Structure formats: C-alpha cells, structure tokens
Amino acid sequence: MAIDPNFDENREVVDSHEGHDVWGPVDEPETQGIHGTHVAVDFDVCIADGACVEDCPVDVFEWVDTPGHPESERKADPANEIQCIDCMLCVDVCPVDAIDVDSSR
Template identity: 35%
Template sequence: MIEITVDEDACVGCGLCVKDCPMKVFELKENHSFPKRPENCMACLSCHEICPAQALEHKGIYAAKRHYIDIRVCEMLNRVI
C-alpha cells in the first residue's frame, strides 16, 4: 500500500492537489492538505507534480514507476480499448 505524507510546514494550503487528484484522495483541513482516502491512490503522482511546495511524499512507489496519468488520457484509452 502507498503511504502518503504531507509536510504541514511546507504545505501552503493552495488546494491544487485536491483539485488535480483524479481519485479524490486529498481534502483541505485547517489550510493544509491531507490524504483523507489514501487507499484510493493509484500512484499517478499528479499531486506530487502539481504541488508548488513539494510538500507531498509517497512511500511505496519506486522512482522508475513514477509517471503522470491525466484523467482525460484514461478516458480516451477506455473509449479506444
């Protein structure tokens, strides 16, 4: 299972990870992001890529497997497949 941690000292509470996550893993609480549904994480790392403060850490994902999956690309692939 993927373990997601948020550095609360670094998180600026912008909410970009909340808006960008296709699996709705994150929510804002007291001006900080937190992984409310970490079990939904599909390891696309879109949240990690969009975070301006680089406040997110994902344990259990290997660097060679890191990639960004856009929800529009997934929808397009589902239509084609």
C-alpha cells in the same frame, strides 16, 4: 524546504488523524508534522494552494483547518490515502514539494 523523503526513517509516529499516521514532531499550532504514510503531506511546508486537491483523480485529499499555522490556516490532508493509484499528479503539481508518494511504504 521540501518534505523529507525519508521521513518514515527519520521521524516517529506521534499521533493518528482521520485514519492515517502523523509523524512528529508536533507542537501546535506552529508545528503540525507529516500526515500520511503512503501519501504523505508535510503540513509545515504545505501552503494550501489547492493544486493537489483539484488534480487528484481519486480524491485522496480533503481540506482540514489548521488555525494559527504560519504557512496557511488549512492543509490538504491525505484523508483517503488508501485510494491512491500512484499517478504522482499531486507530487508534480505541488509548488513547494510538500507531498511524497511512495508505493513501497
């Protein structure tokens, strides 16, 4: 299942991580929520194939460990989402549609 494009309307901010919002629900380790707002990664969908980390021209993403998560034990965290230039490469290369970039947010 892909990231909810309306997560900012359908979910609430439940935490903060590395300077960005975490949108719930969160029930670790199985449920990790959506990390980021402008650049949002659904940690529950992310399979950590690394395409977004490799292709991002401005290094928005950093690896973060998520031990015990059923999809993968690391995630591409939008730790530097403020650097995003809205090129949409991450959205285009994500094989499971776990990323949403919205310049209106």
